[in-house]
Amino acid sequence: MRFLFLFFAFPLFGTYVGNPATPAIMNTGFFSAHNPWIKGTTGYIADYISNKRYEAHQKNPDFDPNDAFRKFAIHSQLASFSIIVLERLEMFGTVGGSKQRTKSHDQSTLHFLTDFSSTYQFAWSTGAKVVLIQWGQTYLSTDFTYFSIPQSPKSFFKFLNRLNLPLDLNKQKTSLTEWQGSIGLSSRFYFLTPYIGATYLHSRLHIESGPETGSIEYRNKYNIGYFYGLTLSITGRFHFNFERRIRDEFGYTFSTIAVF
Helix, strand or coil: CEECCCCCCCCCCCCCCCCCCHHHHCCCECCCECCCCEEEEEEEEEEEEEECCEEECCCCCCCCHHHCCCEEEEEEEEEEEEEEECCCEEEEEEEEEEEEEEECCCHHHCCCEEEEEECCEEEEEEEEEEEEEEECCEEEEEEEEEEEECCCCCEEEEEECCCCCECCCCCEEEEEEEEEEEEEEEECECCEEEEEEEEEEEEEEEECCCCCCCCEEEEECCCEEEEEEEEEEECCCEEEEEEEEECCCEEEEEEEEEEC
16 A cells, blocks of 8 residues: 655646646656656646526515526636646646636516627636555546636626616626535546546536626535546546536536646
8 A cells, every 4th residue: 555645835826637746647658658757748627517506695676686596507618738747736827718608597577688699719727636655557637727817808697687678888898716626436448448436526606796686695505515437548548538517516427637
């Protein structure tokens, strides 16, 4: 049995988790071969979250923010890169684009209407994975991720009255930030490594202030979630990952990784 307990601190930079045991199972690189000291990776992530399950707590008799949308979805396409040290610690980052979508309530019963517009805009994340304990080919690992979609004119809400006239003349832009910690168990069987775990998610959706509505803050309804997935390793240098996340959000992810 091998133990590695690490304390690490760094500035905060998706809620996609990936295989928590990535630092250990990606043990062969194109140039680094089986060198255990340091490796680099790069890859592609396609992430689709069908419902972020947000809720707001502002109280306004004329405007309830929870009536603005029923579901909030995010589709992201990101490039990933990381450094793996001693096959136990991975420090990673992603950059790319995300597009947000909403699904509205039945607006025939509401006092106002919402119009949301979004196109792909810049998104990024950073974080780290640490393998805590290893028993043979089974790993207990932890992960921390910070994800951000900065405010941009490409994503905004407009709130309308029943005559389709704007409550606010300005477009109210959105921004999204979240951090997530997770712990998971992975077990390697030849070229397959299934994994399962739990997450703690803190997510914040901000809609900038308007003259009538003020600024609106949404938080995720549930902090605790669960995830499971499967990593397929080819020659140790290429890895394909499939993941499902439930409860705190409903999401699917496909990713590819090459190890150098």
